[in-house]
Amino acid sequence: MRSLYKIVHTTCQTGWGEQEQRIYNESVWMENKGHQVVIITPMGTPLFTRAKEHGFRVHGVSFKRFSSLKDYGQLKQIFKDEQPHILNTHSKADSNIALPAAKKTGVPCRILSRHISDPVRNTWNNRKIYKQLTHFIFTTSDYTTQHLQQVFKLKDMEIFSMPSGIIPPQDLAPKESARKALARDLCLDATTRFIGFAGTISKDREVDTILKALKLIQSQIPHHIAILGEGTPDCLAELKTLAKDLGIGEKVHFIGAKEDVWPYYRAFDCKVLAPGNKNKIPLEGVPLALLEAMYSSCPVIGSKTCGITDIIVDKKTGLLFDPQKPKNLADMILDTIANEAATLERVHQARELVRKKYTIDAMGRNIIRIYRLHQVKIARQYLV
Template identity: 25%
Template sequence: MKIVYVITRSDVMGGASVHLLDLVRGVQEAGHEVYILVGGHGVFQARAKANHLSCISLRHMVRQISPANDWRGFFELKEIISKIKPDILHLHSSKAGILGRLVAKRLNIPVVFTVHGWSFTEGVSNKRRLVYKLIERFMANFADKIITVSNYDRKLALDLGVGNEKLLTTIHNGIPDSHRKIKRDLPFGHVIKLIMVARFEAPKNHNALLTALARLKHLPWIIEFVGDGPTMCNMTDLARDYGLAERVKFLGARNDVDTLLEKADIFCLISNWEGLPLTILEAMRAGLPVIASRVGGVPEAVQDGKTGILVDRDDEGALAQAITSLVESESLRIQMGQNGRQRFEKEFTFQTMLQKTMQIYDAVVQGNR
């Protein structure tokens, strides 16, 4: 089978980017011919090349809405896909999802769109929700199958009239297993290391986490923020204003996230909205207890009270209490971390995700013959 994947941005490595590279590598190793089309040049292309994946840059595929660029982007995409002649097109991210579906319709190519969190989800502005709901209602007519990474997103779409039961299917994210061993007991007096891996931009809420930590100066903790982005400087200033500069480390974008997770004690992901974050699965794989916002598909990964603690969006008091509970109790950290590792092995492995995705490809291609 010949498969073309399209994603909007090459300049950042978010969850959708990591998901796509893992998926394409697995599909290629299974013997299929794969191509990635991505907007611009950047770190995504470098990682694709390092994984021996064919990656083509698109000049006019940009995240921002731009009628002139989007018009050019449609014809650029159409020209490249016409030359490749794939059996199926698999789209990731909103802009690629829109232009790609229109191109697929014009070329009569089967098309699958994976949603890594709807743009009309809870937590975004009402105006944005309305606009994207109307767009996705219309664009649903141009897909052969829409994959949501959480049951939350599938139900949200159905409730708002985007697609139907037959069109929408859930395939939970899955990640390769690093075969990491669970951490042993910690020495007495150990300073507890928290870690949050996320870009400094919406939907992540680093502000709320720093505000909660400012209440907990009496506890023995430090935190590492991994990632970069437009709000990083603001958060650096906020940490200094709170008197936390010596306890908050801003590490920027890193290629050694697995190692950093191995050296941490608690994983945090505080967000205003989410799909099903890969970083939470990475934390569970590493045997870490998770503190996360109760948004999107997060509760489908984190079992509240068993593998971690979920807090309501913007409830900084509950967030502070969750951090306190895990910082003060080594036994709770260890038990939740072990439970999370077991849940990862049962529900969120890469092979399970790959097998379900290939079944979608087969069904879509057969249905278009």
């Protein structure tokens, strides 16, 4: 049985979000295990540039609406030249073109990764993509897996929840020194303590709920809020205005995006992630930022939605709250800070969960098992 593979990843995305980082990190892991990786993405994107600088074979395909015929022909030629064992597509536009091209050129194993939780309609084209052109589907949360199974009547061995795995740092800063360093960077008293948020700052992420929760308990705890991540100017302005109107403006700090987030998780007394639902649909898969915090032994509080409930077992690995109820969140923040023994037990359970199931190594091993499963299925077909 083949032990090494040539793997092609495609994406039409042009940013540097979790999807693109997942492709890059997974590719580096596979390369380190001896596999060959080829990445197909629009030219000039962060993934294109980083992959090329790393030394991967990279092909630029636009994946734009009016270039689909040209892209299809280009992809067929790439697959003929590269002769990959596996194709993994990651977004709608590239899946619609790359999967048919891969089937036409005989790519043996075709995988579609679904990174978001938006509903997928049972249309003719989607049935073709999910039922005829793919051998396996990867999702980033159990919710998405269950949704797709229901829509397309997929069997258990056709679809797998495959959240992105974190890359643990070699060392973690001592919590007390990390907290003091953050206080110093923000020109605050060295004794200042923090509640943290890290992720994309948008209305969907319900950061306003965190601010409203702090307002309710600001007289009971001395904590400030440190908010990491990028957001649109309008959204940031609204949140800053809200903090001022709530009377907590001096306690809310917008730090921006950081390449190295680990010291911040160590500095927080707890991390809150509060995404809501959009039209009653969870917004995302298992959040990487939450996994990183859990590995950092940072107590976590998350809303009862999306992939958060895949990893936070209430009162065991963290606490879950209703994203529409700031009072519910406020009570859980107080509980986390006041009940040290129970919090430390949750922290221990959370870190062990991530260490065993949600690292890049665990993710990579699971993906390799799927590759080998496909080889076994093909071998059995030839034996019949």
